[in-house]
Amino acid sequence: MDGLKPVTRRRFLTWSGIAAAGALGVGATQVNWSDLLARASSDPLPPGTGILVVVTLYGGNDGLNTVIPASDSAYQSARPDLAYKPSEVLDLGEGLGLNPGMKGLKGLWDTKKLAIVRGVGYPQPDHSHFRSMAIWQTASPKSPSTTGWLGRWLDASGDDPIRALSVEPVLPPLLAGEKTAGASLPASGLQIPQGALGKAFLALGKPQVGENPDFARAAKSITDLAEAAQALKDAKSHDPDPPTDEERSKGGSAGGRGALGAQLDLVAGLIETGVPSRAYSVSLGGFDTHADERGTQQRLLSELDSALTAFTERINRSNRANDVVTMVYSEFGRRVRANASDGTDHGTAGPAFLLGQRVLGGFHGQQPSLTDLDNGDLKPTTDFRDIYATLLERVLTTDPAQILSEHPGRLDALLTA
């Protein structure tokens, strides 16, 4: 941890939400909804165009109780009260099994449409939620960055108005670019009042020459709202943050949202209507299971499972079945050894999931050893940027070099070309 200088602090402040979304400062533009709307009706995203859905699990999902080495005695002895028995897990082969809450994903696994990348992390792992999430979302483990990896992809996609969308009220860092930022949509309905009031409100969105950047961005958000309301007038209305249950709240101190099913439902609707967006960001929170982990995590994984399964089924019925690839990740896994509260503290590597018709199902990457540990933590075997590079190249058809600073790694066997 030595050698982290003020610039790192600034990055931390930025991405932890304590300072600003720095990339959205001077001269930033947001998604142009007029273009989006025009193209959704006149020129919808052509079938055959890759679409990426990123699912972020906030809090640090315990990978060892997700893809479970149940028959490994080192696993059983490290967490006797927290471990799943071999008979409880959904067998995947190679001594690993899925958490019993993930029956839908087991079905996808059996049809070879679920890829599990094992031991995913990055060198010199950071145990802070906020920094590790920043590293994943900026894809910049070594040096600070103020832009997210999909934000840089937005920048790189130039004047072509294909864009990235999130359904969070606050922009996730991964969608913040230098020049462009993804748009956020409320999962509930958008209805601008009719008449003089609505008209006056929308007129506040006009750019004003020489305006302070924060004012300009406030104005732009009103224009975007008008155009989003028009584009999404038929989208289904959901409550994005229903009251949470006790199980989720136990691991909730590290952020993230609920109602993943509703978020993915909205995304599926947008994809079906041909909105020309190629990247979507959704999230599920509650994985910071320092205590009473088993029930909490299994419930969250069940929610993840049913949301992903329903989404996959819906997309498979559409004409986009071969276009959509979904990635699921968390900022880190957890310590191998349980703590005294029937939970686990922050750890390092964890599994990432990829789903879709183009995914080559099965295991990718090596399972980290449970005996050769780094100060009690798993040693990562796969760099997460290998996954990003593959997704950028094969799904978003963009040269990863400019987005990931020449990161050379790939997982060639992850997706069909």
Add this chain to the structure above:
Amino acid sequence: MGFVGERAAVRRLHERFGLGPRPGELNSRFDQVSAALLGNVTPSGPPPPQLQPEPKAAKDPEQQTAITVWWLDRMAATDSPLVERMTWFWHGHFATSAQKVRGAGLMLAQNETLRRLGLGDFTSLAQAMIVDPAMLIWLDGQKNTAKAANENLGREYMELFTLGVGQYSEQDVREAARALTGWKVDRQTMTASVVARQHDPGSKTVLGTTGPLDAHSLVDLLVSRPASPRFIAQRMWTRFVGRTPPAEDVLVRLVTAYGPNRDLHALVRAIAAEPVFRDEASTVVKQPVDWVVGVMRAFKIRPSELSTADQKKLLAGLRGMGQVPFLPPSVGGWPSGPAWLTTAAGMSRLQVARLLTAKVDGFSVSSLADLLGVDWSDRTRAALSPLERQPRQLAAVAVCAPEYVVSG
């Protein structure tokens, strides 16, 4: 760099260190307002609601709503806005969510501690927070025992509350967790205490200091690190001045004001006295609660006087904008800056604006500018003028203008 004029600087004082100007409060000189606003540290406002005892963890939406409406009401009504401003600041700093605490009484007790100590010395505040019952539940402090430590509280305490990331090692996190072992919360009495047999009395080494550290001595150690005053000053700077970090010479002055007594009131006054505070570029995007409370103070609206249905609409609107008191999204608190200016939030903002201006009367485009202390741009003047004869709609749209959504 250019500086904002006297009137805008006075408005900034009210918006950043207070909770927004009430009618007539913009008519004094900067120095007068600064002395009065920043000098008033005696809490005032409506007393908290009487709550039912909560012997067990339980979600009680009615009590939760009661304390939330009460706090918003107090922010709208108080004659000591700095006190409530700092209580609100510290709530975002020591961000604790009722979602996991599941006890309105414990949240309220923490709130009162933040109010009582928020302008005193940071050592006392930090000492109170590390064994605050709601905090212990929120960060699993009471699950942390000698048998095996739970690192959650110790890590976040160093990273987010006292030092900042990068100022400690992973080994320090593990050792700090040991120092914090053994604390238990009694929900019946709303107190926390150490259970001796669950506390690890052994020697620990944190940041190079070795000894039988406990919660008290750990906090003393952390707040006396050189990184701590800089971290606290920067956190305040972000909220009160803007997202451009303070220059080194500014930071040195702020740390000097904070001084060996860790004087939070002196630090706040030093921030307000910095010339950069009046720099045109030092804009702050209002957090949703700041915006809502500002509207309520300007139009003399009290949440306590709204119907139950309208109170619920107000809270739903805040949720739509992404910020409800007592429910921070994570231990890192709420974001700042343009992250608030999303399409999704704009919709909720207009709905809340209409709710709060439903009964106002007698305003014109120019009298609203006077009331709110802003100068309308040509764009905004043109947008508002068609509503000149519909004062309620005019007021609703005016408070959604960029000039008011951002503290310029």
